[in-house]
Amino acid sequence: MLGEFVPRDVAATLAERGRGLSQRLVDFSPDTVKASYNRRPFLVSHHLDQHPAFRLSSLFSLCRRLPPSEVKYRVGVIPDTADFDSSYARFSKGLSLDDVLDRFEQSKAYICIYNPERDPAYRPILEGILSEVAAAINECDPVITWYSTYVFISTQDSVTPYHMDREMNFLLQVRGTKRVALWDPADDEVMSPADKDRLLSMFGSKRATYSPAFESKAMTYELRPGIGVHHPFIAPHRVTTGPELSVSLAFTFRTQKSDKLTSAHAFNHLLRRCGWLPAEVGHSPLADGIKVVASKAAQMPISLLQKAWRARRMAT
Numbered sequence: 001m002l003g004e005f006v007p008r009d010v011a012a013t014l015a016e017r018g019r020g021l022s023q024r025l026v027d028f029s030p031d032t033v034k035a036s037y038n039r040r041p042f043l044v045s046h047h048l049d050q051h052p053a054f055r056l057s058s059l060f061s062l063c064r065r066l067p068p069s070e071v072k073y074r075v076g077v078i079p080d081t082a083d084f085d086s087s088y089a090r091f092s093k094g095l096s097l098d099d100v101l102d103r104f105e106q107s108k109a110y111i112c113i114y115n116p117e118r119d120p121a122y123r124p125i126l127e128g129i130l131s132e133v134a135a136a137i138n139e140c141d142p143v144i145t146w147y148s149t150y151v152f153i154s155t156q157d158s159v160t161p162y163h164m165d166r167e168m169n170f171l172l173q174v175r176g177t178k179r180v181a182l183w184d185p186a187d188d189e190v191m192s193p194a195d196k197d198r199l200l201s202m203f204g205s206k207r208a209t210y211s212p213a214f215e216s217k218a219m220t221y222e223l224r225p226g227i228g229v230h231h232p233f234i235a236p237h238r239v240t241t242g243p244e245l246s247v248s249l250a251f252t253f254r255t256q257k258s259d260k261l262t263s264a265h266a267f268n269h270l271l272r273r274c275g276w277l278p279a280e281v282g283h284s285p286l287a288d289g290i291k292v293v294a295s296k297a298a299q300m301p302i303s304l305l306q307k308a309w310r311a312r313r314m315a316t
């Protein structure tokens, strides 16, 4: 899995470390976090646009020293309804990373740097943001269990198609502008209970798809350098860059609470596959708690079944 798991003993000290930082990169409003975190999107201000590590030249150097598998790219104009998961493979036009970096603007390129926190120069910066996030959400969601970061570099008018991720996010704009459309995952028309269970399932995980009928329900945020937006857990989104080169950092993370929700949804999906119609996750803490325990108990036989199925496929 991409990203970094946060050991329990480290998680326990993160918030304190974040509160003790002499220089902060993100300005969280405690009242806004308390009122809106994981309920609805909200804007934050930050200072990454003034940090030398996020200049284009520093980021291109990072691209050249990271393993090729950590730097994904697309070129040309892609439709905003393109399938998100296959878009890198379908729209790279056989160009190498060096080709893309050397002619970045001419090729209308889009680069995603996976996990810059694995680079020794970027790790302390991103661990600092991790502790700032932990301090900001400590009252409402105290245990961060995993995080993963991505830097997006795109030329004008590029689109990240409609999709949803399996975690929370702070998307921080460093250069240029972005329009971020977010949708409420609690809206059954946008994501049905079965859609959410399938997205978070242990196997056969699949994202719910876009419909033009959702357009009027979009919550739209305009990002510029120094401004970011919070994506609540599994909130669908679509991102469009403005008419200039854009750089942004996605700081994605999971917590003990979102892990429990994930397990409950995963167990619901299992029940649906067996023909049951389970109660929605989020309606009963007791039922959700039982599903979390059952999901963990089911993981072992499922992984054994998956191994046996794969071995059988290889043998035939």
Ligand SMILES: [Fe+2]
Pocket (backbone or CB within 6 Å): 163, 164, 165, 237
């Ligand atoms: Fe995303």
